[in-house]
Amino acid sequence: MAQDSAGIEPPPGTRKRAERPRGFEWALVALAILYPMALMAGPLLAIVWGALSSGFGAMARQLASPEAVNALRLTLLLSLAATALNTVFGLVVALVLTRDDFKGRRALNGLIDLPFAFSPVIAGFTLILLFGRNGWFMSLIDSLNLRVVFALPGMLMATTFISLPFVARAVAPVLRHVGQEQENVAYTMGAGYWRTFWSVTLPNIRWGLLYGVSLTFARAVGEFGAVLVVGGGVTRFTETATLYIYRSLDDRNEVGAYAMVLALAVISFCLLWLMEYARKHAQDE
Amino acid sequence: MNATRAQTYSPTSVAPLPWGRWSLRVVALIWLGVMIALPLAVLFEHGLREGVVKFWAEITNPVALAAVRLTIFAAAVMTLINAVMGTLTAYVLTRYRFFGSRLLNSLIDLPFAIPTLVTGVMLVLLYGPQRTLGAWLEARGAQIIFAQPGIVLALLFITYPFVIRSVQPVLMAIEREQEEAAWTLGASRWKTFTRVILPMITPAIVSGALLSFARALGEFGSIVVVAGNIPRSTLTAPVYVFGQIESQNQMGASAVSIMLLALSFTLMLLVDWMQKKRGGEHGAG
Numbered sequence: 001m002a003q004d005s006a007g008i009e010p011p012p013g014t015r016k017r018a019e020r021p022r023g024f025e026w027a028l029v030a031l032a033i034l035y036p037m038a039l040m041a042g043p044l045l046a047i048v049w050g051a052l053s054s055g056f057g058a059m060a061r062q063l064a065s066p067e068a069v070n071a072l073r074l075t076l077l078l079s080l081a082a083t084a085l086n087t088v089f090g091l092v093v094a095l096v097l098t099r100d101d102f103k104g105r106r107a108l109n110g111l112i113d114l115p116f117a118f119s120p121v122i123a124g125f126t127l128i129l130l131f132g133r134n135g136w137f138m139s140l141i142d143s144l145n146l147r148v149v150f151a152l153p154g155m156l157m158a159t160t161f162i163s164l165p166f167v168a169r170a171v172a173p174v175l176r177h178v179g180q181e182q183e184n185v186a187y188t189m190g191a192g193y194w195r196t197f198w199s200v201t202l203p204n205i206r207w208g209l210l211y212g213v214s215l216t217f218a219r220a221v222g223e224f225g226a227v228l229v230v231g232g233g234v235t236r237f238t239e240t241a242t243l244y245i246y247r248s249l250d251d252r253n254e255v256g257a258y259a260m261v262l263a264l265a266v267i268s269f270c271l272l273w274l275m276e277y278a279r280k281h282a283q284d285e
Numbered sequence: 286m287n288a289t290r291a292q293t294y295s296p297t298s299v300a301p302l303p304w305g306r307w308s309l310r311v312v313a314l315i316w317l318g319v320m321i322a323l324p325l326a327v328l329f330e331h332g333l334r335e336g337v338v339k340f341w342a343e344i345t346n347p348v349a350l351a352a353v354r355l356t357i358f359a360a361a362v363m364t365l366i367n368a369v370m371g372t373l374t375a376y377v378l379t380r381y382r383f384f385g386s387r388l389l390n391s392l393i394d395l396p397f398a399i400p401t402l403v404t405g406v407m408l409v410l411l412y413g414p415q416r417t418l419g420a421w422l423e424a425r426g427a428q429i430i431f432a433q434p435g436i437v438l439a440l441l442f443i444t445y446p447f448v449i450r451s452v453q454p455v456l457m458a459i460e461r462e463q464e465e466a467a468w469t470l471g472a473s474r475w476k477t478f479t480r481v482i483l484p485m486i487t488p489a490i491v492s493g494a495l496l497s498f499a500r501a502l503g504e505f506g507s508i509v510v511v512a513g514n515i516p517r518s519t520l521t522a523p524v525y526v527f528g529q530i531e532s533q534n535q536m537g538a539s540a541v542s543i544m545l546l547a548l549s550f551t552l553m554l555l556v557d558w559m560q561k562k563r564g565g566e567h568g569a570g
Contacts, residue, residue, distance in 0.1 A: 018382040032377040043407035096313040117549040119503030126324035222400025225505035272398040
């Protein structure tokens with residue numbers, strides 16, 4: 001049954017092949033297709049149409065402007081750095097959640113989901129309260145001659161915070177599912193902690209990890225509220241791609257805004273493809 | 286060193302070396318402490334610094350109150366629609382095979398990949414008052430952008446995957462035989478669904494719906510472009526917080542932030558508790 005209709009491999013022996021809808025069921029299918037079409041395809045077509053009507057030449061010129069290039073470069077840089085941080089620490093957190101047992105573990109498990117409940121605006125705001133004027137750590141940063149708020153360190157912290165749970169949340173269930181047996185075998189055979197992680201644990205969780213990493217990166221690229229609050233969106237300095245769109249709309253530079261919207265939409269589709277690729281492989285295993 | 290030490294462990298519980306275990310634990314605790322507990326602490330300290338009376342005055346400010354009420358109302362409307370459409374889509378995707386079902390399934394996660402600001406801009410492009418569809422609708426008395434329907438529409442877009450992705454695995458795990466047994470006993474398809482399947486997937490529907498509700502409470506990027514942000518009419522709580530930060534009223538921003546966080550965190554705890562009860566993989570146990 002290579003052509004599984006749902007695109008998701010069922011857990012072995014739990015589900016028979018999906019069937020063709022009959023009669024009334026076609027109405028359900030139609031509803032399930034038409035709803036996302038109206039909700040998402042319409043707006044997507046509108047942006048493509050809007051972009052076409054402003055002309056590709058004009059859009060390309062806008063995207064090649066120094067401001068746009070700088071904004072895209074900053075977004076890429078911040079997202080890569082935040083993803084790297086969250087991959088390393090997310091793996092550590094996932095390992096602690098599944099392979100360790102101590103009193104505070106439950107609290108840890110609740111804490112990791114908190115960024116899901118944080119509005120991005122509030123996330124940026126807490127950084128101002130910590131590092132801004134009259135903030136908790138203002139004297140410390142001043143003595144170190146650092147700038148956090150309205151500068152890159154603050155924006156990196158905001159981006160990292162907002163995308164923090166994804167890797168740990170994608171990897172932990174896989175770690176739990178794979179179990180500890182293979183790792184224990186490796187230990188018994190004399191492999192050390194690192195060796196076991198690299199040659200046993202990591203290969204087992206690679207697809208779940210890739211899924212988590214691509215979600216993290218997508219979230220980081222699209223971050224807006226938190227970097228707006230903490231970075232201030234100073235052109236060419238703390239302006240990311242999303243902040244560039246926001247400013248262009250304010251300046252009535254619609255062509256520039258649509259060009260960047262389209263660029264981000266293209267990036268999103270690439271990331272979606274990566275997410276789906278990883279998700280399918282993760283489900284196969 | 287690793288080899289000899291590892292072999293001294295009893296074969297039944299071959300665990301990682303204590304030093305590795307401890308360092309992982311410490312790294313995870315410090316990471317989550319600095320990144321999550323600290324921002325939370327500063328927010329609460331700031332909101333309650335000038336006493337409960339001041340805090341209460343800030344959250345009962347009529348504009349703030351209206352903003353919070355609107356946020357909850359829009360999120361609730363969205364959640365209801367999402368629960369119904371999400372369940373239907375998940376059911377159709379797991380049970381039927383039709384032209385485009387694979388494609389539909391791999392496009393479900395699209396809202397996770399698209400920046401929410403981009404979502405907002407696309408919606409304005411399609412439904413904005415000067416746009417084709419927007420102008421047509423407005424001529425018939427239906428204003429979407431810069432009005433409350435636009436807020437609900439944006440929330441529906443960004444939370445589209447939540448219920449589907451929560452219900453789908455549960456539906457796939459339900460034995461097809463149970464459904465077939467109900468049919469052979471003479472139950473209609475509808476009766477089978479409401480009596481056999483629905484009770485089994487209700488917890489998944491509720492947890493997906495609650496998650497989308499919590500997510501909607503904090504939404505900023507799409508709403509800030511779509512809503513028009515008129516106080517007491519289309520100003521949502523996160524946008525209100527943003528305004529307070531911009532006008533240097535940190536006290537007001539903290540107070541409303543604390544309220545929003547308390548609300549969405551309670552919901553997340555509820556989801557966690559439900560998933561633990563269900564024996565899902567999400568919980569610590």
